[in-house]
Amino acid sequence: MFLQRQAVLTWLFVALLGLTLISVVEADVNITLEDTAAQITYSPPACGLTLASAGTETQGQICDSAWRIITAPDASGGTLTTTSGPTDGSGGLIPQLFLSVRALALHVKTSAASNAIVNVSVSTSNPIVTVRSELNSSLRFISIIGLPEETVTTLSLTFVESNLTTTLGIDTIAVTISDNNIAPFVSPSLPPPTSLPTVTPSIVIPNSGPGAPSSPSGQTSGDIAAEVLGAVMGAVLIASGVFFAMFYYRKRRRPAQSNTEEKADT
Numbered sequence: 001m002f003l004q005r006q007a008v009l010t011w012l013f014v015a016l017l018g019l020t021l022i023s024v025v026e027a028d029v030n031i032t033l034e035d036t037a038a039q040i041t042y043s044p045p046a047c048g049l050t051l052a053s054a055g056t057e058t059q060g061q062i063c064d065s066a067w068r069i070i071t072a073p074d075a076s077g078g079t080l081t082t083t084s085g086p087t088d089g090s091g092g093l094i095p096q097l098f099l100s101v102r103a104l105a106l107h108v109k110t111s112a113a114s115n116a117i118v119n120v121s122v123s124t125s126n127p128i129v130t131v132r133s134e135l136n137s138s139l140r141f142i143s144i145i146g147l148p149e150e151t152v153t154t155l156s157l158t159f160v161e162s163n164l165t166t167t168l169g170i171d172t173i174a175v176t177i178s179d180n181n182i183a184p185f186v187s188p189s190l191p192p193p194t195s196l197p198t199v200t201p202s203i204v205i206p207n208s209g210p211g212a213p214s215s216p217s218g219q220t221s222g223d224i225a226a227e228v229l230g231a232v233m234g235a236v237l238i239a240s241g242v243f244f245a246m247f248y249y250r251k252r253r254r255p256a257q258s259n260t261e262e263k264a265d266t
Contacts, residue, residue, distance in 0.1 A: 028104060029179050034077035035069070035170045039185045041098040042067045044090040046081050064089025066159075072111065075171050080111050082169040085161050095159040097170065100186050104149050105176035108142040108157070111169025117160040118168055120144070124151050134160065137168050149178060152186055 033039055036046075047063030066087050072080045083095040099106070106122070114137035122144050123130040135142060147153050159168055177184045 027179055028176050029181075030107075031175045031177065031184065032076070033099075033173045033175065035075070035079055035081040035172065036077070037173075039099060039101075040170075040173065042081065043096045043098065044093045066090040066093060066095040072169075074112065076109070077172070080169040080171055082111065082167055083159055084116075084165060084167050085159055094161070095168070097155075097157040099155045099173060100152055101155070101175055101177075102149050102152055102181060102184050102186065103147055103175045103177050104145075105147055106144040106153075106155055107174040107176070108144075108155075109171040109174070110137045110140055110142070111167075111171050112140070113167055114138055114140070114169045116166035116168040117162065118142075119156075119158040119160055121156045121158070122147070122153055123156075124148065124153050126151065149181060 044065050046067035046069050047065045064087055067081055067083050069079050069081050086092045086094055116137050117134055118137050119134050120142060121132045175184060
């Protein structure tokens, strides 16, 4: 009987250790898209979609689109895609940005000069879920969390006109996915997959000042080391708990066996 219970405790320890190792392997991954990434759709189309040509138009090739790519030394990838509103060259179309993904979260980084109001919208088609919020792009970081990774989510940013001249500059968009997501990016024309339970995402407004979050450009080696260390420490604590439980059980079991043997002798 004792050997059976010891075997059960041993298998319990192995199972707990296995779950801990799985938690070490599974982790979220951040993919950072530069402003000129092919996955991002600008409407109307932006001028000069390469770093080499951005901001180098001659007088006869002046960009008159509502979206314009400019060089920026402080930008993450060397360029920013900016807009100050509709232009005659774009037929008066209101500037918009679209990105369709299967992801857990999205993080939009705007330029330091951004001060325009933007309408941020995230939506899914099946099930139909839409969340909208108007934000000031001077926040620098706009995060959308709680997305259902199993279905296609479309992010749209729409420039909101005002009586003042304002600017919206796109630096990067970071996409958070699980490490087993092999196809996070999809064409906006693709239909979403099968119906899923409704999940309502949240648009996060960061605090300004020193407490504002840093750019989620990806996990640093320190972040990964901290996750692994935490998982390993958890495994050690679980193993120690199981060991002391077995030791305590055996310690109590031995006196009981001795008393039984003495009674049998008498």
